[in-house]
Amino acid sequence: MNNNLLKAFENPHISKILNEVLDKFDKQAKRANKISFVLNDKNFLALYFPTEFNEDIDLEFDIKVLLDNDIFELKNASKKDEFLPLVEKRNAKLIFKNEKEDLLREIYKRPKLKSQKQLWSEELKNYFKENSRLFEILEKSPFFIEKKTNKEVLEKLKVWVETRDKTKLQRHESAKCFWGMSKIFDNKTDFCEYFDLKEKPVLLQVFGKSVSASKILFIENLETFTSCIESKNKIFDECILINAHGYKATAKRLRVKDGSKLFFNNGCKLNKETKDDFISWFYSNQNDKEVYFWGDLDFEGISILEKLQRNFTSLKAFIPAYDLMIKEALDGNSHFCEDTNKQNQKLVTSTLCKYTNDELIPFLKEKKLFLDQEFVDIGSI
Known part of the structure; x- marks a missing residue:
């Protein structure tokens, strides 16, 4: 990595923006829309009012370094503004290149967070036999219950699975399994078929x-x-x-x-x-x-x-x-x-x-x- 790019990553104003990018990836790993930032004084105050920041930092230069290294791309800038400084480009946006996510995580030492489903799969191994049909069903279609941990849910589910006196009624069994909540088994087609549970007539x-x-x-x-x-x-x-x-x-x-x-x-x-x-x-x-x-x-x-x-x-x-x-x-x-x-x-x-x-x-x-x-x-x- 060249010194100019490393210096740009260390710029506190840019670091703040790029950590916001990682925050967004942590919340939504697979993004339909790209992450963008409008070039304005709200997002880049030091670019528009450099004298208010007593720093030996050239924010415009560092942003251009990020553009040259394909960290960002510049969009929506008017053609007639092409040779103007960044602060004078109207309606311009910096759009983050998603393929640079891993580089950002390495620079800022922020590894990818495990998804809720990954955490479920890891916990699932402690309760049900891997490679079994039931394990496959539960791994594919987890039971996520608000305010309950995966461990709490799986403990309840394990007890229910080992219970002998099950009825064929889907909501009856859901209520018996999960703290009296009768709708948890709803739309769990494979799971209900496995246990031969029926919807109410x-x-x-x-x-x-x-x-x-x-x-x-x-x-x-x-x-x-x-x-x-x-x-x-x-x-x-x-x-x-x-x-x-x-x-x-x-x-x-x-x-x-x-x-x-x-x-x-x-x-x-x-x-x-x-x-x-x-x-x-x-x-x-x-x-x-x-x-x-x-x-x-x-x-x-x-x-x-x-x-x-x-x-x-x-x-x-x-x-x-x-x-x-x-x-x-x-x-x-x-x-x-x-x-x-x-x-x-x-x-x-x-x-x-x-x-x-x-x-x-x-x-x-x-x-x-x-x-x-x-x-x-x-x-x-």
């Missing part, structure tokens, strides 16, 4: 309007589901009504027997044959029945419909109800997304339902008028 309320009802109608909201049960509107007579509970019915496990539970209302009019046929069909891959969805007239309602189609490919929008909702929305009985907490909703661009693609999506995209399902007079459909 989706609970669905079901009501048949007649003895031999055959059409299936998912209804997004509980209040509307209840109103449809009580309604004398004959349009629902041939329907088996299911309360979708918003997104709950879109779960992938819905049509697996361990993944959901069907609860038939005590006033359900389905006879045994129809009920048994429905249950058999529900827990199958068949899509030969008429299946409909009715929810809120908003972006999220269409999103639920689209996701339900992953389980029921024949599912379509319940046209009579949506036609009425569009009419009511155009008559002024509607709201905009900014009027509620729906600003973050995104509109699905395509579904397997022609009516939804041709009518509902264009209406919502153009008009941006929303109407909650509960507004609708069930008797008017």
